Amino acid sequence: DPKRKDAAQGTTFQKLGVGIVVFMAALNVLIIHSSQNGGTSPNLLFPLLGFMFAFLGNYMVHIKPNYFAGFRLPWTLSSDENWRKTHELGGKIWFAGGLAIAVISLFLPATAAFVFFLVAIVVMALIPIVYSYRLFKKQA
Numbered sequence: 001d002p003k004r005k006d007a008a009q010g011t012t013f014q015k016l017g018v019g020i021v022v023f024m025a026a027l028n029v030l031i032i033h034s035s036q037n038g039g040t041s042p043n044l045l046f047p048l049l050g051f052m053f054a055f056l057g058n059y060m061v062h063i064k065p066n067y068f069a070g071f072r073l074p075w076t077l078s079s080d081e082n083w084r085k086t087h088e089l090g091g092k093i094w095f096a097g098g099l100a101i102a103v104i105s106l107f108l109p110a111t112a113a114f115v116f117f118l119v120a121i122v123v124m125a126l127i128p129i130v131y132s133y134r135l136f137k138k139q140a
Contacts, residue, residue: 057094
């Protein structure tokens with residue numbers, strides 16, 4: 001972290017860390033369950049991944065500019081306003097998108113759930129990136 005600001009975000013990063021540990025533990029339980037039952041359970045995997053993205057989206061608005069987590073693009077790192085606006089939008093999109101993945105993938109066959117997941121992730125990533133770039137061009 002060239003600007004030495006990561007330490008000031010201890011509480012947010014600790015909460016994110018705990019959430020990721022809980023997600024990894026749930027993923028391990030899913031893997032063990034799948035190995036015991038002779039196959040993977042995409043009907044459980046995609047909702048789990050969706051809830052992880054919703055969790056990350058919920059905390060995204062609290063992340064201050066840093067070189068560790070968030071949309072770390074040259075134009076977001078150079079402007080606090082761009083960072084804030086991008087992460088406000090990104091947080092809303094990731095929260096809503098994560099919940100959509102979690103719910104919709106429960107009702108889709110495995111292949112369709114996989115395709116839906118990939119499309120949703122690409123959209124959830126690209127919208128904030130394009131938005132932040134447009135903000136950058138508008139400010140320049």
